[in-house]
Amino acid sequence: MTGSWLDDVRWTAEGLVPVIAQLADTGRVVMFAWMNRESLQLTAEKGYAVYWSRSRQRLWRKGEESGHQQKIIDIQLDCDEDVILLKIEQIGGIACHTGRQSCFYRSLLDGQWQSTEPVLKDPKTIYK
């Protein structure tokens, strides 16, 4: 029966599923990415988020360069079985490659996307 929970997921034609990552403590949504079957299985096994990079077409062990890994607290599936929600603990407190806590740092204000949150760490010092 190994992997039967993976069969419950309705993968896209490309074999992917969209994934939302949310901080387990505050509920802040920090990232959106994709997984394939292997990356979801690895995520569950290892307890750290592993995504599928569509641009690089390879497994992307979140934090592999930055050290900003995402420790898994809970893995949830939606009613249509085609979206995954991760409750995570964000190592280093930074999920975004811009050096911010969250990738969602811009709000629509007065008809423009405006940044509402500071850069916590210069990306140049995150990615050597």
Next chain:
Amino acid sequence: MTGSWLDDVRWTAEGLVPVIAQLADTGRVVMFAWMNRESLQLTAEKGYAVYWSRSRQRLWRKGEESGHQQKIIDIQLDCDEDVILLKIEQIGGIACHTGRQSCFYRSLLDGQWQSTEPVLKDPKTIYK
């Protein structure tokens, strides 16, 4: 300049963008869906979530049948400009067509997807 903020969004080849809906007060993620340009514009203009139904290939005014509209508190864009996060107030307290608060009501426990949350209202009484 009308609509220039809509041009900042990197739409998919099908003209869509993935959208995460999160309760503004508790941070609970309740839904994941898609929008096209028209639905995102309507969402911003009307102050209530309007999605694009991929299965029905038409605008989907959330709550049009159930009354469970989503009042917009904030519209956010991610670092790659290809994902939208909505902070909402969920009218009726139910976002999911199964009658639950959230579409994410199953967790991976002991290698199985297990429901961790009750149905608040029988769907038969929501959709007449």
